[in-house]
Amino acid sequence: MIEAPAGTAWYVYGVAEDNPALERLDAVELIRQGNLVAIVREVPLEEYDEAVLPERLNDREWLERNARAHEDVLQGAAAVTAVVPLRFGTIYRSPEHVVEMLGERAGEFAENLQRVRGHVELGVKAWVDLSALEQTLAAGDQPVAGGGAGAAYLQQRAQQQERSRELSDRLTELAEEAHRRLTAVAAADVVNRPQPRELTGRSEAMLLNGAYLVPEGDDRLRNEVEQLAAEHAGLGVEYELTGPWPPHNFTGEQS
Amino acid sequence: MSSRELAHRSGPAPAQLADVLERVLDKGIVIAGDIQINLLDIELLTVKLRLLIASADKAREMGIDWWDGDPFLSKSARDGNGNSVESRLRALEEKAGLPTTQKEES
Numbered sequence: 441m442i443e444a445p446a447g448t449a450w451y452v453y454g455v456a457e458d459n460p461a462l463e464r465l466d467a468v469e470l471i472r473q474g475n476l477v478a479i480v481r482e483v484p485l486e487e488y489d490e491a492v493l494p495e496r497l498n499d500r501e502w503l504e505r506n507a508r509a510h511e512d513v514l515q516g517a518a519a520v521t522a523v524v525p526l527r528f529g530t531i532y533r534s535p536e537h538v539v540e541m542l543g544e545r546a547g548e549f550a551e552n553l554q555r556v557r558g559h560v561e562l563g564v565k566a567w568v569d570l571s572a573l574e575q576t577l578a579a580g581d582q583p584v585a586g587g588g589a590g591a592a593y594l595q596q597r598a599q600q601q602e603r604s605r606e607l608s609d610r611l612t613e614l615a616e617e618a619h620r621r622l623t624a625v626a627a628a629d630v631v632n633r634p635q636p637r638e639l640t641g642r643s644e645a646m647l648l649n650g651a652y653l654v655p656e657g658d659d660r661l662r663n664e665v666e667q668l669a670a671e672h673a674g675l676g677v678e679y680e681l682t683g684p685w686p687p688h689n690f691t692g693e694q695s
Numbered sequence: 696m697s698s699r700e701l702a703h704r705s706g707p708a709p710a711q712l713a714d715v716l717e718r719v720l721d722k723g724i725v726i727a728g729d730i731q732i733n734l735l736d737i738e739l740l741t742v743k744l745r746l747l748i749a750s751a752d753k754a755r756e757m758g759i760d761w762w763d764g765d766p767f768l769s770k771s772a773r774d775g776n777g778n779s780v781e782s783r784l785r786a787l788e789e790k791a792g793l794p795t796t797q798k799e800e801s
Contacts, residue, residue: 449730454723488730504712507719511710525723531730541726552724563714632717639713682714688722 449485450538452478452530453513454686455549457557459521468513471535473542476549479517480538488531511686518686522557524549525688552691559627559653560684562661566618566648566668567678568611576676577603614677615648618668625660626652630689647677651689 450469456462456477462470471478486492496502510528517523532538542549578600623629634646654661662681669679 452726452728490730493730503716507712507715508710510719511715525718527721527723527725528719529728529730530726531728533729537729541728545726548724635713635717639716640711682710685718688718692722692724 447485448482449488450480450532450535451483451488452480452526452532452538452541453510454479454517454523454525455542455553456517456521456523457553461520462517464520465513465516471538471542473539474546476542476546478538478542479513479523480532480535481513483531485533488529493529514686514688518560518684522553523686524552524556524691525686555628556653556687556690558656559687559690560656561687561689562652562654562684563680563682564618564622564648564650564652564661564665565646565680565682566615566672567642567644567680568647569644569676570607573607573676574603577607610675611647611677614672614675618648618672618679619650621664621668622650622652622661625658625664626654628653628690632689644678651685653687653690656684 450471453468456479458472458475458477462477462479465479468479468481471480487496507528514523514525532541619629619631630651632649632651634649637643637645640646652661665679665681669677672679
């Protein structure tokens, strides 16, 4: 299409505290301003052109490839220094604009870097197989005796409803307890919306989707997850620990 | 492929796509660069991604409807039957103070 000099853009993955080890990152460039470094990659402008972007964003392969690339760069940076992740798709038309942005937001970046320095983000998810749990509980129902078919049905319904309420209460307590205990061993916490099954590909429902900021090398959260898993295994609740992640959940506006 | 990837990764498996998307698309500092990625496009894309993975009908069958908040799809996605387990889970999420996008049928 256009073979103008404006054929290139600079994609910014994140902003880090300067560190010589950043030079070893593959396939990225560093744009410095004071003590801050923007980790960028030169990308063909046409890849992110506003005209084609909506289409690209809805192309699953393109999205996955680029989202993972974004994450990989941040992982690499986070391994060597404090880094503030930027959201996917922060793109500038020239390195000078990136420098400007670093200057204008220096205070905000410093504040965020201060918060996450020396910490990693860990993800904790709790899963429950609701149908299996319901079946287990159903097996404990009173056999229905006497009365007609209608009465039996009503009684069964009442039992089911009672059971559902109990189940719901129990699982609520459980999620609250888990989050409370994890928060107690974390520097900061965020509870995210449970992911839908389409995205997780699992039949179990997600009960908790939390992110926790913990000091690097601190095993307390990991141990707490193991403890929770052991305690709640009887209810068919499983825990999953992910990470360490760059501190995606702990930068930006803290609510 | 480098030491950097090995250095920071401790999990045995590569990260789940869902976890990556959740973080990369929804988190991090938002700065309007020179080229605007429309957040609506992002929402649309995650919705579409879900629909790619499982068809809308299948999703409804499973009681998945948390794209309800998306004005683009809320109408078409809304006519499924509420699944009792799912609605209970939503109630539960609410009680637990977990974020949920429930938009209850009545």
